[in-house]
Amino acid sequence: MKALVLKDFHEMVVAERPDPVAGRGEVLVRTVATGICGSDLHGFTGANGRRVPGQVMGHETAGRIAALGPDVTGLTVGGLATVNPVVSCGHCPSCTAGAEHHCPEKYVIGVAPAVSAAFAEYVVAPAGNVVALPDTMPAEYGALVEPIAVGAHAARRGAVTADDTVLVSGGGPIGQAVVLAARRLGVTRIVVSEPDPGRRALCATLGAEVVDPAGAPVPEQVRELLGGPASVAVDAVGLSATLADALAATSLGARIVLVGMAAPRVELAAFAVSTEERTLVGSFSYSAADFRSAAEWVAGTPPELAHLVERQVDLADAPAAFTALAEAPTPGKVLVRF
Ligand SMILES: [Zn+2]
Ligand SMILES: [Zn+2]
The missing domain is CATH 3.90.180.10 (Medium-chain alcohol dehydrogenases, catalytic domain)
Structure with a gap:
């Protein structure tokens, strides 16, 4: 063969x-x-x-x-x-x-x-x-x-329900799959942060609202679009910067799913997890x-x-x-x- x-x-x-x-x-x-x-x-x-x-x-x-x-x-x-x-x-x-x-x-x-x-x-x-x-x-x-299936598993790890508002960092194939999974779960407000205009356009056709992280700080753009912070963030990139966005763009007690693997080490704001009780979970396959x-x-x-x-x-x-x-x-x- x-x-x-x-x-x-x-x-x-x-x-x-x-x-x-x-x-x-x-x-x-x-x-x-x-x-x-x-x-x-x-x-x-x-x-x-x-x-x-x-x-x-x-x-x-x-x-x-x-x-x-x-x-x-x-x-x-x-x-x-x-x-x-x-x-x-x-x-x-x-x-x-x-x-x-x-x-x-x-x-x-x-x-x-x-x-x-x-x-x-x-x-x-x-x-x-x-x-x-x-x-x-x-x-x-x-x-x-x-x-x-990767996107669906990430949404499941984030315990996403129809009542959530979701930020997805990264609009590549995994981010796209997360958007589809969230929509299947009944989520109506999904914001994708993605620097590439082609990927933003694709995510928009899938029913997400899209922001360019180069335009303004992502947490600000998310709050403006949603009228407040998101309740779940799925980081399909996996860098310190996207994780920082996920923490800053979500409410106290929010769930953060780390599925992207762009960097083997990340730095994060510890108090955004401890004192603000966000739950950070990993997701793989x-x-x-x-x-x-x-x-x-x-x-x-x-x-x-x-x-x-x-x-x-x-x-x-x-x-x-x-x-x-x-x-x-x-x-x-x-x-x-x-
Ligand atoms: Zn693969
Ligand atoms: Zn076994």
Whole structure:
């Protein structure tokens, strides 16, 4: 099969790789489309240290089930599916409690260098990670389930309800997914702070109000728009500056969700947490239930999905797309077609 290989940092190539085979309890998926994630771009440049040269990346994918390994039931060859890339043991306390992403044996397809991944014509995954989608939907939307699940999990971590007003820092794919999740929960006032005009425009089409952090201090802009502070902030950037905005733009007792990972260390105003009783929670990936519920929502092909896809590129053009995106990320997702 053909695969997109990280030959070296800043160098992607299309190369031949052996076809993976579905073992016991596994499913072989013929890839249709795989999304390029910000983490793949950081892997491409070597910035995040979570990808190694020689590996195949790709964890946001949709495809058709090509073969079932022994002992797999409940899935149909030829059917459309997406793959939950977080593979866990299934029997430890975290897994049985529905926090599979906390499993000590967990690995992520497209991150772990030694396992089959989705920037390739075929990918193998445990059957429990393969989530069937209706054949009637545009197949490539299946590749949006993963980032949408990240946003949905962040909203759940922030205990967002319809009564909240929400500030989202960062209007990239994760910020966009948070906006969609908050809207699904019934939130009517969502402000996205984002410096890129293209991303601001995209978030506005998703139903958010948008501010440019370069225009005026974000907390001031939020208070002006909402008539007061927000009750929840989701930091989808993860810098000291965005965290400071989240604290200063929210009410006493507010919830702050840190999902962005732009910096390994941040500084924060301790009293904005202690004396003002804000709750600061982390959010990373999603549980299996979050993923399935995101897949269910995507399966209904809500019209917002069309806005999330910037463009689709053929495999042959994928190396150039990586180079271009590492220089200048686009507002929406770029998908690689297989
Ligand atoms: Zn991702
Ligand atoms: Zn486990």
